Amino acid sequence: MEPRPKSFYILSGFFALFLLFLYGPTITIAILSFQGPGGGLTFPMRGTSLHWFRNLFEQQAVGDIWGSFRRSFALGLMVMVTTVILSVMGGLAFRKKFKGSGILFYLIITSLVIPSILISLGVGLIFSQSGLEVHWSTSGFGSQLTWTLPFGLLIMFAVFNRFDQSYEEAARDLGASPWQTIRHVVLPIIAPSLIGVALFGFTLSYDEFARTLLTSGSYNTLPLEIFGMTTNVTTPVLYALGTLTTVFSLLMIALFLCLALWSTRRKARAGSDAGKGML
Amino acid sequence: MLKNNTLIGWLMALPIMAVLVFFLVLPILMIVTVSFWQATEFSIIPAFNFENYAFLFGSEVTYRVFFNTFKYAFTTWIFTLCIGFTVAYFLAFHVRSLTWQIVLFLLCTIPFWTSNIIRMISWIPFLGRNGIANSTLTSWGVIDQPLDWLLFSDFAVILAFVHLYTLFMVVPIFNTMMRIDKSLIEAARDAGASGAQILWNVVIPLTKPGIMIGTIFVATLVMGDFITVRFMSGSQSANVGRLISNDIALLAYPSASATAVVLLLTVLIVIGIMLRFVDIRKEL
Numbered sequence: 295m296e297p298r299p300k301s302f303y304i305l306s307g308f309f310a311l312f313l314l315f316l317y318g319p320t321i322t323i324a325i326l327s328f329q330g331p332g333g334g335l336t337f338p339m340r341g342t343s344l345h346w347f348r349n350l351f352e353q354q355a356v357g358d359i360w361g362s363f364r365r366s367f368a369l370g371l372m373v374m375v376t377t378v379i380l381s382v383m384g385g386l387a388f389r390k391k392f393k394g395s396g397i398l399f400y401l402i403i404t405s406l407v408i409p410s411i412l413i414s415l416g417v418g419l420i421f422s423q424s425g426l427e428v429h430w431s432t433s434g435f436g437s438q439l440t441w442t443l444p445f446g447l448l449i450m451f452a453v454f455n456r457f458d459q460s461y462e463e464a465a466r467d468l469g470a471s472p473w474q475t476i477r478h479v480v481l482p483i484i485a486p487s488l489i490g491v492a493l494f495g496f497t498l499s500y501d502e503f504a505r506t507l508l509t510s511g512s513y514n515t516l517p518l519e520i521f522g523m524t525t526n527v528t529t530p531v532l533y534a535l536g537t538l539t540t541v542f543s544l545l546m547i548a549l550f551l552c553l554a555l556w557s558t559r560r561k562a563r564a565g566s567d568a569g570k571g572m573l
Numbered sequence: 574m575l576k577n578n579t580l581i582g583w584l585m586a587l588p589i590m591a592v593l594v595f596f597l598v599l600p601i602l603m604i605v606t607v608s609f610w611q612a613t614e615f616s617i618i619p620a621f622n623f624e625n626y627a628f629l630f631g632s633e634v635t636y637r638v639f640f641n642t643f644k645y646a647f648t649t650w651i652f653t654l655c656i657g658f659t660v661a662y663f664l665a666f667h668v669r670s671l672t673w674q675i676v677l678f679l680l681c682t683i684p685f686w687t688s689n690i691i692r693m694i695s696w697i698p699f700l701g702r703n704g705i706a707n708s709t710l711t712s713w714g715v716i717d718q719p720l721d722w723l724l725f726s727d728f729a730v731i732l733a734f735v736h737l738y739t740l741f742m743v744v745p746i747f748n749t750m751m752r753i754d755k756s757l758i759e760a761a762r763d764a765g766a767s768g769a770q771i772l773w774n775v776v777i778p779l780t781k782p783g784i785m786i787g788t789i790f791v792a793t794l795v796m797g798d799f800i801t802v803r804f805m806s807g808s809q810s811a812n813v814g815r816l817i818s819n820d821i822a823l824l825a826y827p828s829a830s831a832t833a834v835v836l837l838l839t840v841l842i843v844i845g846i847m848l849r850f851v852d853i854r855k856e857l
Contacts, residue, residue, distance in 0.1 A: 298667075299768075301667075301768065302667045305659065305662070305663040305667055306663070306667070308659055308660070308663065309660060309663050309664075309677070312656060312660050312681075312739075313680060313681075315736065316681070316684050316736070317684070318699075319692065319695035319696050319698075319699055319736075320684070320687075320691070320692065320695050322695060322698050322699065322705070323691075323694065323695040323697075323698060326698055335697055335698060335701065336697070336698045336701050336703050336704050336705070337698065337704075337705060337708070379588075380588050380589050380592065383585045383586070383588060383589070384585065384586055384589045386585050387581070387582045387583075387584075387585030387586040388582075388586070390581075390582060391582075392579040392581070392582025392583060392586075393579045393582075394579070394583070395582060395586075398586055398589070398590060398593075401590075401593045401597065401598070402589075402593070404597065404841075405593055405597050407789065407790075407793040407840065407844055408597070408601075408793075408797070408837065408840070409793070409796065409797020409798075409814060409833075409836060409837065409840060410797060411797065411799055411814055411817055411818060411821075411833070412600065412601065412604060412797075412833050412836070412837060413596065413597070413600055415600070415604060415817065415821060415826070415829060415830065415833055416599070416600020416601060416603045416604045416833075417596055417600050419600070419603045419604065419607055419826060419830075420599060420600060420603050423603070436592060436595060436596040437596055439592050439596060440592070440593065440596045440597050443589060443592060443593075447589070493686065494686075497686035497687070498686075500688075501686075501687065501688040501689060501690075503689065503690060503800060504799070504800060508821065517688060517690055520688070520690055520691065520694075521690050521800070524690075524694060524804065532694060533694075536688075536691040536694055536695065539688060539691065540687050540688065540691055543686060543687040543688065544683070544687070546686075547683055547686050547687075551679070
């Protein structure tokens, strides 16, 4: 191998600083959430304790955190499942050009770039003017889909752009029906990417703030609850909550990534053995 | 055959279309409609007048706030572009094994899947009056007394934007860089180009689509934001998003809608200009 140029070391340093910039603040609040009971929002640490975490479990100390967590979790799962199913259908639809596919494509891009507050405002207005009540599982659910679907679809477009169609032709030649081709050939091949779509669907919904602001009704989701806390909570209990939900997010991300890795390996194992035969 | 394609295509795309019609198209139409309505103290009433727009364009505040919005977008763009390009360049051209590329790339993307609000909150212990930055600088003797402009200022807003959105530059730029044929770079080197010349004449032109996509993301996210500006400026600065959210808080929906329409048009014009330089469907 040729030796590393000097620029490699400079860029490595830059990259390390970038990672520090990305993760440093989060690590800091993770440390500070273990403040002693008398500690404040900044260093120095006045002892270490689990005081602020315990505080989270006492209902009266802060708002309805656990209720909002349950809602966010349920909503995240709903959005995840819907995003995966609709993205696959959309991805399949877009493989062949159909009349109006251009319009739909631009709608998807619009959905991605439209300022979130417009969705919040518009959906809120529609519900209030037609006498419906906004609720996280209806208006909030739909509003979040406008954010997760574009990501899911763009991933599916990228996947199908690289999809080798000869597999399907082979399946058809062997007499598989269109549904069998999708079920036994296409879906197993794109499975790892579907896990990626699921990851986007869940995490983007779980953390979504702006699009849920006016559309979740009287029961807050977790990000809304946390934002509410920033205006009236001035103790490290805020950090404790931040640390807990970040840890939860990281666990979910790790779970999805492990699933993706597992399904990639499985695909490689179950895939073609062409060229590996005994000579 | 073509007709059949269209039918199947539409059937498969129908659920997405339904979601987008109900939660994207109709809300936009609703906002446009309401922007012509009138507001009383307690309710909004259907009407057709241009009062909201007249008020919006007649107020000096609007122009200042729009200027502020562009200022945030432009400054954030410069920083995210420089940082994002450098990071993507390092990942694509200096990290040699695919496994390491994936691992380091994931390290850059993981924060994207965690909460933005918590990532904003996490700057408090750094930037506060008694925060890490101030106490470090004081102990080094760089400053005599704590700087007040670190937290709750334009500086904090830009810092948070860069922190939250650099990723949106890294991913598309990295994606296009990975598709650059390495033999092109070798050819340039064989032809006697220096590292800087290769970067300027080969890598950057070939990376342009990625840069444009990243730019679209960053520009629209920053222009449509209201929460970062509110939180990081301590409610001292305003952008268009905050103008809208303030109106909403006052239940002045018609006026909020008028501002929203103007914001949407501004964003769409900006994107329309950028889309002239890149074909997104080709880049996926």
